[in-house]
Amino acid sequence: MRLITHPIKRQIVRIHVAETPWDLAQFVDWVEANSTALGFDTETTGLDWWNADRGFRCRLAQFGTATESWVLPVEAGEDYAEAARWALRQAGRLIIHNANFDLHVVEATLGIPLEELAPKAICTKITAHLVDPRAVKEQGPGLKLEELTKHYLDRDLAEQVKGSMTRIAKAYKVKKEDIWPIVSLSDETFLLYAGMDPCLAYRLFHLLYPMIPLRSRRKGLFGWEHRLAYVCALIERTGYLLDAEYAEARAAELLAEQAKWEAVAAEFGVANVNSSAQLIEAFTGFGVRLTKKTAKGNLAMDAEVLDAIDHPLAEAVKKATKAGKWRSTWFERALSGRDSKGRVHATLNSLQARTARMSITGSVPAQTFPAGTGYVRHMFLAEEGHVTCCIDFANMELRFLAAESGDPVMRDAFANGKDLHQITADAAGVPRKVGKMGNFLIVFGGGWKALVTQAKVLEDVARRTIDAFGSTYTYVGKLADRLMAEARRTGFIYTSTGRRLPVDRGRLYAAQNYFIQSGSRDITARAVLRLHEAGYTKWMRLIIHDEIVFSFPKDRAEELMREAAKLMQFTVKGVEIPADGEIGDRSWGSVLDLEDSKH
DNA sequence: AATTGTTGCACC
DNA sequence: AAACGGTGCAACAATT
Incomplete structure (x- = not known):
């Protein structure tokens, strides 16, 4: 047995790595002493758990508490796999980050069905989401294990763990995504990374569970989110049968279409239709004046810009890029994701x-x-x-808004089969289409300016539509005011299922959309x-x-x-x-x- | 050469 | 007074 020690928040964690089947007796003792709840994680060759019959492997299975963990090299022999199966069945609770993935791995490689383990699995990703659902780029803690470790447990450790697989990949001279099947099972850094994860999950759960808002817990959110995740895992496992012949025919058709229009673009000196820089240069050369800017202030070259340019190159670019995107994003992606039975497995x-x-x-x-x-x-x-x-x-969404706001006009429209979009349109004296856009815009939290760009109407028409919405459905405004007041006061809103959603104080208007969408x-x-x-x-x-x-x-x-x-x-x-x-x-x-x- | 950021586009 | 919410992915460009 190999012992690796490393601190989490200055508290030493002991990572036991089984190296011979004789080490497993000690593992058994440890599991029996800690079987109420165990952190769990796996290291695999990739993410394609549905390919266990053609190359996908589980390499390590790791179990942990707050201060100790065991790493079993299940790839190295049936003894380790058997011990892992026994421990998984022995544990009262399994605490796993993004549990669905590891449950798929265990089912596909160790043979324990989802049905058996899912009922006792606790997912730390779900737990963290109920505490704070924001991603890092939204100034939140994030939802990945590394991000949560950084935010809630140990900043330095997270930085170290984050960089570790990148460093190993560099040492092996491969891309980061290609390191997983080849990294040596005796690599100290890899074992540290692997052995730490179940401890982190274990600690995160115990830290985060009490932080779930009382209102969420009273409504049973924790339980039903886990049951929903389980149903999603079952759907993922079933997968979707792919008509490969059809997909291949469409991919070929689109490739020909793409080639045809790329040739046209080439005649105008554009070698790469996906390069905004090349297109800007070409059109500028033809004397086209470009004004629209991107978010970062560069010249934009999107569909709107191309639509406004009356030149055969613009047409060719639109057709070529669209064919290319549809081919690769939809058809080729699905074809390359097939399992040995011709099914594809989405991640829900x-x-x-x-x-x-x-x-x-x-x-x-x-x-x-x-x-x-x-x-x-x-x-x-x-x-x-x-x-x-x-x-x-x-x-x-609109029915939900009618219900939650209690607005009598909206409720009446839905109860009696009236045309809500027409009601808005009539109140504003605008075409039905504009009324409809206005209705949806309110759901998104938009204002008249957004309606101007979207519906291509004049400012006063847009203003009138938004105003008409406010005066027609007065209760909707009251709901929005209540939500914004709550968000301004506390930084959060609560939904009717007891979910707590953070609202940025600079974007209080988003509260209504969050409430409806959620x-x-x-x-x-x-x-x-x-x-x-x-x-x-x-x-x-x-x-x-x-x-x-x-x-x-x-x-x-x-x-x-x-x-x-x-x-x-x-x-x-x-x-x-x-x-x-x-x-x-x-x-x-x-x-x-x-x-x-x-x- | 690999990773990260930017842009554009597909949807509800 | 005004405020466009939420995603994922591919390709290119810039950076490391």
């Missing part, structure tokens, strides 16, 4: 944004798939004998939990803000859709937030085609 970050909104990352960045067309979504297939079904909430996310979250309890998880494929995508057996699809929509439907303070479903053929894209053909 169940508690991500400052407002708690979920994010979807990895090979299926589904939240940003082009809307209004099935072109990209066609590559995702329901199972054999199944059809795709999409159920989404109707006007969730409350809406929590409705979707609870809908997912209801669906899970009713046995729908095996059919769920993705959760996208206010929409859930399912793969239903074809012969029961109608019945399951009706039942699922009923489960999702929510009533907030007497206001219904209905959920409506659509059934397509096998591909997700077919659901959109169906909608198109109806209109």
Whole structure:
């Protein structure tokens, strides 16, 4: 056994590294003495846990308390893997940073199912988010283990740990992302880094849990965020069946399109259509006067600028960059993320944004798939004998606003099927489209200036629309005032689920948006939990803000859709937030085609 | 040569 | 008086 010692906050941590199977007897004694709760972490060859049948490996499994940890080289032999399995089952609680990842790793490489460990897992990322959801760039503590260590535990240690893998990668002369499969299991720095992590997670949990606001705990947020994360892990594990033939055909088609327009750009002397610098030079040379600036004060070269330029180069650039982006971001990304069974596994970050909104990352960045067309979504297939079904909430954010503000005009509009956008438009004497934009702008916390740029209307029209909103839905303003007053006084607002959200004092107007966005996310979250309890998880494929995508057996699809929509439907303070479903053929894209053909 | 910052664009 | 909220990813440019 090898012993490495290192302080956290001047308190020595003893890291035990098992080197022979004989060391495991001592590990067993230690686990038995500390089995109530153990910090846990793994070091792996990468992030692609779904590739355990073709190269993905778990290299180390680490267990820890506040002052001691054990590092088991599970890659080096079945004895270590068996000991790790035993300890995982022995522990009353497992404290893990970003638990879903390690639970996937354990299932895929050590064979303990999610179903067995998830109920006793505690995620420090969730815990930290309930205390303070802000990222570092928002002047918050952040949510990564290193960031949390720096903010809450030991600044110097965090800096050291942060740099350690970069230094090892340098020594091996490889990129940082390529170091994980090759770093030696006897590398002292790597073992220190690995052995420290479960101790950090253990300490963070004990420090942070009491800091979760009482109101959050009373509403059971800690528990249901963990159950939601578990459902997301199950959905991630199932993955989504990819139509590789379709994806490859589209990728090829887009590559040809891209090449065609790049050739046109080349004729005008632009070698790289993605280079703003080259384009600025070329257009300036043609005598085009560029004025729009970027955030940093440089000349902008975006779609708006290009749209205003009447020159064949502008057209070619737009077409070439779009084809290139769609090819690489959607089709090639999905194709390269396939597992051995042709499925792709998105990462569903169940508690991500400052407002708690979920994010979807990895090979299926589904939240940003082009809307209004099935072109990209066609590559995702329901199972054999199944059809795709999409159920989404109707006007969730505005209905939520109507409910929480209690505004009688808004409530009446929704209760009696009136056209809310038309009501706003009529009150301002503007077209319905402008009224609609105004309604959504209020949700975002925007003002008349934003309406000018977005709706391309004159200043007085924009002012009139915003004013009309205020005088028509008077209770909305009252809610905003209450939230801003709370934020000004305390720096926070509380949502109706007991979530505490920090509001920057210089951007108090954002309080209303946080309240609506977060409350809406929590409705979707609870809908997912209801669906899970009713046995729908095996059919769920993705959760996208206010929409859930399912793969239903074809012969029961109608019945399951009706039942699922009923489960999702929510009533907030007497206001219904209905959920409506659509059934397509096998591909997700077919659901959109169906909608198109109806209109 | 690898990492970090900037820009642009896809969405709710 | 006015205040556009929240994401992820690719490519290029600048920095280390």
